[in-house]
Amino acid sequence: MKTYSGTARTEKFEGRARFAGAARGLGVTLLAGGAMLFAAGCDQKPSADVVASVNGKPIMRAEMEKGYVAYSAQVAQQQQQQVQLSNEQADLGRLKVLDNLITNEIVEQRAAKMNLTATNEEVDAKLTEMKAPVTEDQFQQHLKAENLTLDDLKHDIRRSLTGNKLLNKEINSKITVSDADVSSYYNQHKAEYNLIEPQYRLAQIQVTGVPSDQAGNLQGSKATNDSEAKRKIQALKTRLDSGEDFGTLAMNFSERVETASSGGDMGFVTESQLHADPMIYAEITRLKPGQTTAIMPLLDAQTKKAMGYSIYKLVSKEPAGQRDLSDPIVQQAIRQQLQNDRSQLLKNAYFEMLRDQAKIVNYFAENLFKNATK
Template identity: 25%
Template structure:
């Protein structure tokens, strides 16, 4: 869909009578602070783990919010290659986490415990042994491999005296929100894997340990930073943006009545929740977040960018009805310099290299470890103690 077209919203009234647009500014009100967050793209992930594809790709798979006046493109100023160096790889275990959440009962059971009933159906017992067998069939191998990987990484972290604090977890979550384009976008990506933010936090210690173990092995030079900046310079430029809320109604009479109520002191957010037909924004008081001029249909964009922070428009006509728009914040256009972006780029490149290294590092760690896996090992591969003893010296 063209970014200037309206997104489909079956609940909107599309039969309003065409009339002249009245976008005159009226009410001055205090601005509401907000911050734009860049979106992320597909990430690299460690070996033996299933990725969830964030931001640009994830956004395409999630049902978009019904915002009829906009179709956000990109959602931020992060260069296309930047997300690959972000923290998206840190949720590499997202898909397997569903199996981890339904944790396997500690195998093996005690011999006298196998027949203990975990459920009874009309007098017929379902035993622990039956449950364990089914859980193994459902995802036992992948879950056990995940636990093996976690144990290996924990052992390496302990050797390196690495610890994971609540502050570490919260910092990683905040970085992920930034990479995905905000908390809502991250939650949408998590929901695709039947996870919540709390589930993700439970998986984070492993990812933080990997980062702390690998970052010291990474080198990023000033030349690397300069090259990255020059290659992506245009994408660092900040276009002018405004943050606005709107109330969408079917007729000009309704819009004019809302404008009158606002002049008399009514609360914009409350009116949006009560009267707006835009299901994507009404529950947020009509808030659409930050957007660039090209993100909106022409009529809406022209009216919004003509307003000052705190001002409210009159009735603005579009193909989907009439909008009353309130601008709550503004970001002026800005062309960033290398010095301004140096730290951000270095952090991005370090994360990118950690992401690239993690797969090989985990594979080597697994290869060099002594691991017994009763779910996958062939019985004949298990050597007896006598077979592993060295011959007696003559």
């Protein structure tokens, strides 16, 4: 489960302008695939424009459809190709979007009762933070690429900030991880901190010639064919060689949605994983931390044909061997793991409690079921 949001990807921004997170009610949600909850038998049939209600407050079809557009674009981007969904797959996507919208509404109502709704000042401050890395023209271009108005974005920012304030108040502020907890976890999982082979922390800038509705980067920059992809990756390589920051270029131009918003960070990759592509292995293992590779072809896993291009950066390298508990990195990793695990558990329980207390009617789900069983 990810942080409360409005995106396919609205996450906690943490100082980065992560616009792609603004598509409402998707990927980054309160509940990952939470069970649909709907009630039948409403006395008064609602307007066709209403797809659900939470404690009497309607959720409109237009909001669900807007979220669905972002959902389908995200599916296409993840598969790196245009995807024609069947009617059943499309409606399943709408159910997921609506379920997230329902959860968002429940949380917003709870936060309002506790006077935790984000203020206009907080929203404006976050918006300023998001706009800082780009020009006004780039900002407007990105809004257009994401099919968002400024009011849409502010709405999603308010929703995200409000959810975070509620979670911090109700959950995160009540979680403690002691030194004894860290020591106990280490002793029970000591083998996990014995690296049997070297690991490489990598970052990546990726460009493909596969058309997509969304680029996944701050600039909304997307190559649409192989020729454009070659020109784009070569231009980025030239900028890297001239000293520009890898992370900034990745956020603004990389087309890999999973890593672009974090500056291309791929996390740690084991040496055996690198061996799967001898060319990449040879390039990565010759680097020193901070250096980048030449332009590398991105091969299709099945056809082995080039479908794009990548540039990798070696962030750091961890040698094989046992990591001691005295290592600050180990301590921090364990503490964060325990914090995340406890937060995840309490969030799931908390959101289920809120759903149990709410009166939810999912008209869209009811109609789907009735029409399918006629």
